[in-house]
Amino acid sequence: MKPARFEYIPPTTLEAAVAALAAANGEGKILAGGQSLLPLLNFRMARPAVLVDLNGMKELSFIELRGENVAIGALTRHREIEHSPLIASRLPVMSAAIRHVAHLAIRNRGTIGGSLSHADPAAELPMMAMFYGASLTVQGPAGRRTIAAKDFFVDALTNCLEPEDIVVEIEFPILQHDGWAFEEVARRFGDFALASIAVSIRRGQFGVGEARVAVMGVADTPLRLEHVEQRLCEIAVDGRTPDRFAEMVTSSVSPNSDVHASAEYRKHLLGELAKRAMQTVLAVKG
Amino acid sequence: MSKDSLAQPADVLRPRHVGAPIKRTEDPRLLTGNGEYTADRKPDRPLHIAFRRSEQPHARIVRIDTAAAQTAPGVVAVLTAEDVADDFKPVIPFSRMANYYATPTLPLASGKVRYVGEAIVAVIATSRYLAEDAVELIEIEFEPLGAVSRSETAVAVDAPLLHEEAGTNVLIAREFRKGDVEADLKGAAVRVGGRFEMTRKAPLAMEPRSYTAEYDARRGAITLYTSSNIPGIVRDAISESLGLPGSRLRVVAPDVGGSFGSKGSLYPEELLICIAARKLGRSLKWTADRLEDVSSSSQAFAEIVDAEMGFDANGIAIALQADVLGDVGAYSIYPWTCGLEPVQVVSFLPGPYKIRSYRGAVRGVATCKPPTGPYRGVGRPISTFVTERLMDLGAKALGLDPIEIRRRNLVRAGEFPYRIASGIIWDKTGFVECLDAAGEAAGYEKLRVRQAEARKDGRLFGIGIASYAELTGIGSRIAVAPGMPINTGSETAKISIDSTGAITAAFGVASHGQGLETTLAQIIADDLGASFEDIRVIQGDSDAVPMSTGTYASRSAVLGGGAAKRASALLRDKIKRVASYLLEANHDDIELSGGKATVIGTDRAVTFRQVAKAVYSDMKTLPAEAREELSASYTYDPINGTTAAATHIVAVEVDPATCFVKIHKYVVAEDCGQIINPMIVDGQVHGGVAQGIGAALFEELVYDEDAQLLSASLVDYMIPSAPDIPDMDVVHIESQSAVAGGFRGMGEGGTIGAPAAIANAIADALSPYDIDVNLLPMNPQRIFGLIEQAKLKAKENPK
Known part of the structure; x- marks a missing residue:
């Protein structure tokens, strides 16, 4: 279980990194935290000719308040997000979700840019990007451009980037909410989620005024359930709301079966989590 | 050794290890x-x-093309079965x-x-990286012969044959019979049964299998470093296969x-590395x-058991019958054979009960999977x-209460030795004592109260019990694997x-984490009267230790420990003989303790060091006839072994x-006889139960x-x-066994008891749904499926 031969390039500027990727002619890969890439290399499931290591670019590691957004550099480690007071106060759902990312050793190395680019359908950070409606700044040969999270995740382990593109930073809009919840079930502590849901609401004049709902582990990409958000704003809030919400959520996904969970079981789990999440959300006084 | 590590700290004169x-x-x-593993x-x-x-x-190998691999960078040799055909005899x-077969x-x-x-092919290169690169260049043409993936399909008349x-x-096929099962079942007041399945497991040691063959050109000799717990068997098998005497292997x-x-x-790779x-x-x-490691090391279990048990009206189990279908994989493993695991199942089914x-x-x-082999607990x-x-x-x-039914059926103190219906003989062991002690430690009555309260709240709370007995440290009267020579x-x-x-104590029994260097030294320290720190235990090196088949089947403390005691006694005599010269005292008046020989009741003493010096180094202290090497060896056979x-x-x-x-409470009451080191015993129980939780x-x-x-x-x-893994309470019943x-x-015990106890607890928890737990592991998606089924059934047939 050793990787195939590759050329290792540690550029010190983004321009050089993009150039190196462009020169690799589609055969290049970016090394950030390496927590998903290195196993793929060792299994020879990924066999890039060139590995462009971004770890020398400390300027890609930051968490800062930028107007109504929190901006996070692509090379920021999960552990820094986990311990950031700014994230805790401005992006509390993200703060809750990040604790479910794998294990300490992995959080010490893994980066947000890497996790988003890897686009695992059962990973927390891609789900958070969908939940918050994040926008990703990407550097390519033609300069910088911005991509909305909803356009970024194309399929399982597939994003919309070109081979020479590098995610540079991610802006997360700060959500106003009167209640939020993040729920996840994984087989063991630190495992990929069997199912997960994030919910937040703002109370309106009657019931829910605004809602945000995202799920993962139940489709090829994380999903934001906008029609469910809308429906939530249309129904009366009462004791039956958690059950009705669970029904709305489960009826809008059709998960696959794998060795860990049948489709029915995943759906059941998601429903239970949705119910629990809505109970939490509504228990918070507006 | 610090004082608090002594069994009886007050007993200063004779510290017990x-x-x-x-x-x-x-x-x-x-x-x-600082350890040295094979890969080091x-x-x-x-x-x-x-x-x-x-x-x-499952496929015929039509053609293997290694040409490109042979010329790849760093490659020294590419070997196929054909290339090595003349270099060994099959094992x-x-x-x-x-x-x-x-x-x-x-x-x-x-x-x-x-x-x-x-x-299929071994590529040998200057680095593992280059070897793996070259592996990708090998082309093999296969003619598929049809996969045999399950034991049920393997026995079908039209199934493709692996061999x-x-x-x-x-x-392998075998049957055990005692009494008239059919008649007893017919006459039984209650008959229960079902089809039970334990799926395949990987043993999954932290260190994967690893071999280093060191070639000594001067002697044409090979030293094989191997991550094996049976190095003696490996040595003999490879020696025979390669025609290489022990002096060169x-x-x-x-x-x-x-x-x-x-x-x-023994593994194919172990043979190949020596051949190459x-x-x-x-x-x-x-x-x-x-x-x-996961896809080629021996695997475990994989059995389907159709079983039925009959009870009389008093809850006495009178008859048991079972048909076991074991999916043993593609080969019969050396030396244990493919009978080891499945035959053991039928040997031990009657358990500790008087059926x-x-x-x-x-x-x-045979199925198209890696062979099954030994796995902690075997069968x-x-x-x-x-x-x-x-x-x-x-x-x-x-x-009846589950504890009560077991109490009525367990072999009791006065009934040992007891031959169970499959022919296995249990020696005196605390079966009922373990049951009672576990019940007490668990607060069984209170647990049942807690369960009743939980049920009222609609919670699925269950209690599971498992009693078992196993043969350990078996001697020459019983083969570890059936019919194995x-x-x-x-x-x-x-x-x-x-x-x-x-002091150097050489043992053939190998250690792969059991702490035998410690426990065997504890025994020798006591029995030789030596200082614990002076004893070095060496194991696992065919040049330095006596021939041994290794560590397996819970034998090393019993067989190695027994040999340590007997060899210590022999050496003790030799030391005393020398000491009696040096101290001018009668042999019988000398006592050995803490590395010193003392004349009882006096302060006249010589250290083992002085004794050794007199024997080996001084010209005149001892007469020539008293200069006997301070060495003793003993080969111990516990004949039947113990339970x-x-x-x-x-x-x-x-x-x-x-x-x-969620596991709320876990209690083990076990009888391992005289405990050598309670910390190691607890660790074995904890680890075994953890592994059993994995299986469950x-x-x-x-x-x-x-x-x-x-x-x-x-x-x-x-x-x-x-x-x-929950906290566990471990209670020890130390009833002395008959062996040295x-x-x-x-x-192994932890792994034997835990799957059964947890299965029973889950079944108990799910009893409001009337669900039978007959397959392990009971993972969440299976439990979900069972509950859904039960709900559906209840809807279809409302009571």
Whole structure:
């Protein structure tokens, strides 16, 4: 279980990194935290000719308040997000979700840019990007451009980037909410989620005024359930709301079966989590 | 040794080491990274091996093209079965069993492949990287022969045959009978039964299998470093296969990072590395990566058991019958044979119970999977699962408490030795004592109250019990594997004092994590009267230790410990003889303790060092005839061996939302006889139960219909992690066994009891749904499926 031969390039500027990727002619890969890439290399499931290591670019590691957004550099480690007071106060759902990312050793190395680019359908950070409606700044040969999270995740382990593109930073809009919840079930502590849901609401004049709902582990990409958000704003809030919400959520996904969970079981789990999440959300006084 | 580690700190004159919680002497080395595992060996300019393995489950090898690999950078040799055909004799896992077909062990697949992961070509290169690069250049043309993925399909008349010469896929068939089961079942007041299944497991040692063959050109000799727990058997088998005498084949098992059975058999790669080292005249290294370890090391269990038990109106189990179908994989493993695991199931099904009549039939069938082999518990995790489920089903049918039904059926103190219906003889062991002690430690009555309260709140709270007995430390009267000719009945200890007074104790029994360096030294310290710190235990090196078959079957404390006691007694006499010269005292008036020989009741004493100096180094202290080497060896055979037993009680709760099982309480009451080191005993119980929790709730090698492994990585092959393992209470019933030292083997028990206890607890928790738990692991998606089914059934047939 050793990787195939590759050329290792540690550029010190983004321009050089993009150039190196462009020169690799589609055969290049970016090394950030390496927590998903290195196993793929060792299994020879990924066999890039060139590995462009971004770890020398400390300027890609930051968490800062930028107007109504929190901006996070692509090379920021999960552990820094986990311990950031700014994230805790401005992006509390993200703060809750990040604790479910794998294990300490992995959080010490893994980066947000890497996790988003890897686009695992059962990973927390891609789900958070969908939940918050994040926008990703990407550097390519033609300069910088911005991509909305909803356009970024194309399929399982597939994003919309070109081979020479590098995610540079991610802006997360700060959500106003009167209640939020993040729920996840994984087989063991630190495992990929069997199912997960994030919910937040703002109370309106009657019931829910605004809602945000995202799920993962139940489709090829994380999903934001906008029609469910809308429906939530249309129904009366009462004791039956958690059950009705669970029904709305489960009826809008059709998960696959794998060795860990049948489709029915995943759906059941998601429903239970949705119910629990809505109970939490509504228990918070507006 | 600090004072608080003594069993009786007040007994200053005769400190006892046996029974004391002495910290393991091997740990400082292992925990600070100073151990030496096989992969740590650094021979001169070694070459590295990578294997091209089969991606086909069952296929004829039509053509192998290695031309491109041969010329790849760094490649020194590319070997196929054809290339090494004249370099060895096949190793045959012989057995005298009737209805058994012994498949030969070959270094590389020859003619056809029989499972995904089987090694076909060995590439030998200057680095593992380059070897793996070259492996990708090998082209093999296969002619598929049809996958045999399940035991039920393997026995079908039109199933493709894995071994055509055998004429059948049934590699082993056996039946045990006692009494008239049919009549007893007919006359039974209550009959319970079902089809039970324990899925395939990977033993999954932390250190994957690893071999280093060091070639000595001066003597044409090979030293094989191997991560094996049977280095003696490996040495003899390779010696025979390669025609290489022991003087030119040294086998060393250095520090070994766990086995759980996976390193307890001879492997094709072990043969290949020695063949290639001799052929090339070079030192070679190979360490399995995790994928290779999971997909080519011996696997475990994989049995389906149709069983039925009959009880009389008083809850006495009178009859048991079972048909076991074991999926043994593609080959019969050396030396244990493919009978080891499934035959053990029928041997142990009657368990610790006095069941009058019994019929147990077993078939071990070949499938396109890696061979099954030894796994902590061997056979008994399943036999206990089945029998303990039947006991609970019986209790339910008769309205008896699960503890009560067991109490009525267990062999009792006055009834030992007791021959159970399958023919196994239990020696005196605390069966009922374990049951009672576990019940008391668990607060069984209170647990039932707690359960009743939980049920009122609609919670799924369950209590599970499992009692079992096992044979441990068995001697020459019983073969560890049925009909196997290798002597597993004796072990030798060789204890020497050198000219500096240091003591070296050489044991054939190998250690792969059991702490034998500590426990054997504890025994010697007491029995020789030596200072614990002066004793060095050496193991696993065929040049330095007596011949041994190794460590397996919970034998090393009993056989190694017994040999240590007897050899110590012999050496003690020699020391006393010298001391009586030096102290001018009568032999019988001398006492040995703490590394000193003292004239009883006086302060006249000589140290072992002085004794050694007198024997080896001084010209005139001793007369020539008294200069006898301070060395003794003894080969100990416990003949029948001994029994070990335990009762496990576990309380679980099933979360109806997630279908996860939470373990609230875990109690083990076990009888391992005289405890040598309570810290090690507790650790063995904890580790064994953790492994049993894996079998009960998590671990499963999933093969699809094409016999492709779907759970080959640790993402998909789930083992319990630390948060999944509860605190455990361990109660020790130390009833002395009949063997030397009164020890009993105890390294496997945790894994035997836990799956059954947890299965019973889950069934109890789910009893509001009337769900039968008959398949392990009971993972959340299975529990979900069972609950859904039960709800559907209730809807269809409302009561």
